[in-house]
Amino acid sequence: MDDQFLFSNNVIGLKEIANEKYCLTFKKQFGYKAGQVVQLTCNRSIEPRLYSLCSGEFDQQMEILFDLKLGGELTPKLVELNPGDRLYVSHPYGQFLRPTPEKMWWIATGTGIAPFRSMMRSGYEADKILHGARLEEQFYFSDEFKTAFGEKYVRCNSSTNEVGDFQGRVTNYIESVKSLPKDIKYYLCGRSMMVVEVRDLLIARGVPFENILSEIFF
Amino acid sequence: MFLNEYNESQEYNYIKIKCEMTNLSSNISKTEKTPLFGKTLSELSEIVAELKLPGFTAKQIASWLYNKEIESIDEMTNLSKKTREILSEKYCVGLSKPVKVQVSTDGTKKYLFATQHGKYIETAMIPDKERITVCVSSQVGCKMGCLFCMTGKQGFNGQLTSGEIINQLRMIDEFKSITNIVYMGMGEPFDNLDQVLKSINILTSDWGYAMSPRRITVSSIGIIPSLKRFLVESNCNVAISLHTPFENEREKLMPVQLAYPIEKVVAEIRSFDFDNQRKLSFEYIVFGGFNDTPAHVKELARLLNGVKSHINLIRFHPIPGTPLNKTNEKRLLEFKEELNKKGLLTTIRASRGQDIYAACGLLSTKGITTEA
Numbered sequence: 284m285d286d287q288f289l290f291s292n293n294v295i296g297l298k299e300i301a302n303e304k305y306c307l308t309f310k311k312q313f314g315y316k317a318g319q320v321v322q323l324t325c326n327r328s329i330e331p332r333l334y335s336l337c338s339g340e341f342d343q344q345m346e347i348l349f350d351l352k353l354g355g356e357l358t359p360k361l362v363e364l365n366p367g368d369r370l371y372v373s374h375p376y377g378q379f380l381r382p383t384p385e386k387m388w389w390i391a392t393g394t395g396i397a398p399f400r401s402m403m404r405s406g407y408e409a410d411k412i413l414h415g416a417r418l419e420e421q422f423y424f425s426d427e428f429k430t431a432f433g434e435k436y437v438r439c440n441s442s443t444n445e446v447g448d449f450q451g452r453v454t455n456y457i458e459s460v461k462s463l464p465k466d467i468k469y470y471l472c473g474r475s476m477m478v479v480e481v482r483d484l485l486i487a488r489g490v491p492f493e494n495i496l497s498e499i500f501f
Numbered sequence: 502m503f504l505n506e507y508n509e510s511q512e513y514n515y516i517k518i519k520c521e522m523t524n525l526s527s528n529i530s531k532t533e534k535t536p537l538f539g540k541t542l543s544e545l546s547e548i549v550a551e552l553k554l555p556g557f558t559a560k561q562i563a564s565w566l567y568n569k570e571i572e573s574i575d576e577m578t579n580l581s582k583k584t585r586e587i588l589s590e591k592y593c594v595g596l597s598k599p600v601k602v603q604v605s606t607d608g609t610k611k612y613l614f615a616t617q618h619g620k621y622i623e624t625a626m627i628p629d630k631e632r633i634t635v636c637v638s639s640q641v642g643c644k645m646g647c648l649f650c651m652t653g654k655q656g657f658n659g660q661l662t663s664g665e666i667i668n669q670l671r672m673i674d675e676f677k678s679i680t681n682i683v684y685m686g687m688g689e690p691f692d693n694l695d696q697v698l699k700s701i702n703i704l705t706s707d708w709g710y711a712m713s714p715r716r717i718t719v720s721s722i723g724i725i726p727s728l729k730r731f732l733v734e735s736n737c738n739v740a741i742s743l744h745t746p747f748e749n750e751r752e753k754l755m756p757v758q759l760a761y762p763i764e765k766v767v768a769e770i771r772s773f774d775f776d777n778q779r780k781l782s783f784e785y786i787v788f789g790g791f792n793d794t795p796a797h798v799k800e801l802a803r804l805l806n807g808v809k810s811h812i813n814l815i816r817f818h819p820i821p822g823t824p825l826n827k828t829n830e831k832r833l834l835e836f837k838e839e840l841n842k843k844g845l846l847t848t849i850r851a852s853r854g855q856d857i858y859a860a861c862g863l864l865s866t867k868g869i870t871t872e873a
């Protein structure tokens with residue numbers, strides 16, 4: 284399937300779930316695998332951008348979680364969409380998640396949680412889910428993760444003092460773990476600096492780089 | 502602070518620079534003006550129209566900026582005094598001298614430049630017999646996070662303007678003798694394509710530096726939408742960072758593989774009609790014992806079958822904390838021979854400027870840029 288080709292689609296809903304963070308739902312035209320991305324735009328004259336699907340394989344709609352970039356070309360247009368408006372979306376593609384016999388840790392900051400929400404809703408299990416953010420509202424889908432994973436879901440809160448959260452960044456959490464599992468798979472997702480720092484830290488603590496898979500939202 | 506918390510849009514809103522008026526390196530004027538250096542002829546035409554100056558002034562300004570070595574608007578002596586005054590109200594030339602130069606034992610030089618926003622970038626000048634190659638940066642830091650790269654470890658600190666890209670050529674000692682330009686310094690050129698294309702426009706146009714596009718090579722990790730646009734909008738050579746033909750290895754080395762797999766990058770290249778002049782190459786850093794096996798030779802032959810190109814093998818210079826091994830010299834030579842035997846034209850790129858961290862993958866301004 285040509286993932287460069289854009290299919291006409293329609294908006295089902297748009298919701299601001301936190302300041303300048305939105306969930307956009309649209310028609311499910313194709314089946315897909317958890318962790319896949321789509322190219323998406325709302326106007327043929329604007330180059331499509333890549334988005335990780337945050338909906339699960341069995342959901343009836345497709346969904347993305349996106350960050351409004353005030354100076355950006357596409358996202359300021361996306362936030363003005365209404366139900367029924369036209370979207371152009373590619374066939375989902377990519378293979379971030381590899382079903383493996385090994386256990387997994389999922390590590391994200393910000394909207395990087397999107398592919399892990401897709402994995403969770405598709406029934407995949409993780410041994411640990413670390414989500415880093417600065418504000419309570421930025422722990423997107425927190426209730427869903429808590430329900431599905433309980434104690435395995437750790438919110439790394441780098442500024443506010445919420446009861447039950449780990450106080451500090453995801454890197455601080457990893458540093459605090461006495462014996463880090465080496466023979467499991469680590470999935471990292473988010474902006475480049477977090478991914479690079481976490482990857483370096485895991486490698487420094489003895490995790491083989493072959494066990495670390497990173498998706499960067501560049 | 503986490504660099505990923507940095508607000509990229511701030512970069513773009515900040516359109517004025519602190520313009521250096523007389524002494525470029527030390528005497529920074531308080532006036533904030535827009536630099537003319539790095540503007541294309543059509544942008545200069547818009548500026549002169551806006552200032553209600555005669556249309557031909559745009560060509561005159563371009564000629565002063567790109568054909569003569571002036572550093573201030575006052576030196577544009579074929580413009581009337583009045584015209585220079587009008588221009589100077591809002592604009593300046595906007596050149597910036599290197600703030601530091603390091604010289605390697607092999608003659609390679611590494612220049613450090615400050616950007617308009619107080620960040621730093623590095624540029625390498627590599628002399629080789631008659632050739633003077635300059636390796637320019639296209640971004641401050643990089644978003645792509647390749648495992649083997651020092652720039653990747655810095656994170657992303659901002660885009661360079663076309664003026665800041667060409668300034669790296671214009672303001673070095675060897676400016677007049679440059680023979681080749683490679684966009685292989687800090688950053689991913691295809692993640693800043695508008696400014697990269699603008700800089701190429703200035704370098705190759707008659708009203709600019711009138712360089713042959715064949716002397717310019719842009720290197721990319723293969724961002725497909727930008728690659729497509731670049732191939733159509735420029736005639737320069739292209740170098741794609743390959744580093745391993747195996748998907749499951751490349752995604753660990755280069756996260757871009759998940760978004761734009763190398764198979765698809767090569768398919769895109771296959772579908773494009775390269776003329777005989779334009780060169781296509783694949784960059785291949787050889788990590789000892791990792792991507793230099795007979796299986797890699799076989800898979801490279803399959804991936805690049807029928808693609809008229811050249812493979813550049815590059816020695817790996819281990820960076821702090823890297824899990825990858827330095828190139829095994831004996832195996833490097835064998836690997837090259839095996840690839841050549843498969844019909845893949847392969848050469849080994851000499852390592853230059855290693856002692857001053859100017860070699861491939863070693864450029865970084867992490868400490869100074871984050872302090873800025």
Ligand SMILES: Cc1cc2nc3c(=O)[nH]c(=O)nc-3n(C[C@H](O)[C@H](O)[C@H](O)COP(=O)(O)OP(=O)(O)OC[C@H]3O[C@@H](n4cnc5c(N)ncnc54)[C@H](O)[C@@H]3O)c2cc1C
Pocket residue numbers: 320332333334335336347348349350351352353354355356357358359394397498499500501509510511513759760
């Ligand atoms: C594999 C992958 C998955 C991704 N998944 C997600 C996801 O799930 N959610 C998500 O939110 N994002 C995701 N992204 C990022 C996404 O693709 C877009 O880059 C992002 O949404 C920004 O789009 P934009 O058009 O609004 O901004 P762009 O126009 O692309 O600009 C990006 C930034 O640069 C600045 N900028 C660039 N050029 C200019 C200019 N000429 N003038 C002014 N400002 C400029 C903008 O201010 C903005 O901050 C993903 C990226 C990748 C590679």
Ligand code: SF4
Pocket residue numbers: 643644645646647650651652653654686687688689722
């Ligand atoms: S190799 Fe190039 S694309 Fe990769 S991190 Fe370094 S500068 Fe960026």
